[in-house]
Amino acid sequence: MKLTSKPARTAQISKKGRPWTAWLIIVTGPGLLALLMAFSITEGAAEIPLSAVWEALFHFDAKNTRHLIIVDLRLPRVIASALAGAALAVAGAIMQGTTRNPLADSGLMGLNAGAGFALAICFAFFPHLGYLQIILFSFLGAALGAALVGGIAALRRGGATPMRLVLAGAAVSALLAALSQGIALYFNVAQNMMFWTAGGVAGSNWEQIKIMAPWILGALLGALTLARSVSLLSLGQDVAKGLGLNTMVNQVLCLLAVLILAGASVAVVGAVGFVGLIIPHLARYFVGVDYCRVIPASAVLGALLLVLADLGARTLNPPFETPIGALIGLIGVPFFLYLARKQRMGL
Secondary structure, eight states: OOOHHHHHHHHHHHHHHHHHHHHHHHHHHHHHHHHHHHHHHOOOOOOOOHHHHHHHSSSSOOTTTHHHIIIIHHHHHHHHHHHHHHHHHHHHHHHHHHHHTTTOOTTTTTTTHHHHHHHHHHHHTTTOOOOOHHHHHHHHHHHHOOOOOOHHHSSSOOOOHHHHHHHHHHHHHHHHHHHHHHHHHHOOOOOHHHHHOOOOOOOOOOOHHHHHHHHHHHHHHHHHHHHHHHHTTEEEEEHHTTTTHHHHHHHHHHHHHHHHHHHHHHHOOSSSSHHHHHHHHHHHHHOOHHHHHHHHHHHHHHHHHHHHHHHHHHSSSTTTTTOOHHHHHHHHHHHHHHHHHOOOOOO
16 A cells, blocks of 8 residues: 655645535535624624514514614625625635736735725715716726736736735835825815725615625626636646637636626725635635635635624624724734745745
8 A cells, every 4th residue: 555645645635625625615605604694683783683683584674673773784784795705705716826826815916906096086076976887987996906016017027926916016005095095185085985995894785785796796607607717727828728728818807807806895895905815725725726616615705704804893892893904904914924924936
């Protein structure tokens, strides 16, 4: 019987994943998410029993104050949290796979700052735009941020290495954030921008859900259809071409999916970073490197993370709310530093 060394066994686990954990996350994860969402609805400044949630959903009474709180306030925010968490996590997974950059994330790559810059322009110059138009502006802003980061990182000889992308992303994000704050202060829309900068879903409503849900769900389905292409692109351009993949077309489709996912999410929850950085690494640890499993696992885990973060935001210091971005940053910053230290790449 041939023995396998410990490093070899570790590499095999990393490559193939753990089938039982993949099944556990992808199949039972949505049920766990539903339970967490139901529990999240019961918690807050006004505690509500779980039985009241069931009654509000299936026997709604417009005269019942608890039912109004559940349906009009808490249910939209937990749905927005789940959608945005899934979207940000899948966007990060696609970015990490297509660019082969383990540090890729919509926040680190300038997409969030670009969407925020577009929102500042909307608040200052087009205050009466509908929510659909605001989301479209967010898409354009995210595309602007991504283009600036990619262009700056590719200026030096050797191309856009992962570390250069991160440094360019930090510089572009700082620039766009400064411009956004300048616009907000000059045109007296700082309060709107402050809410976006802190990050949160407190202001989510059914009108926003109805507009954002088709965009995010459609992009998530598109990401699932592109999963095999992302797996091939993660092996490198030459390998993907050798296996018959049209790399240019698939990269454009992947970029479009990322812009939709990041833009729609940022328009709802604001500048929440690190979800797209942490979750794909966690998903690959549990299910392996096949993106046919990584993408659905990332969607489930990302939704769980943001719903849990929103629950913490409401319960840590009631009746006040802690910004979601700050809570996730407490995990994300050390995780980013760990990854940056682990990567041995030249500038």
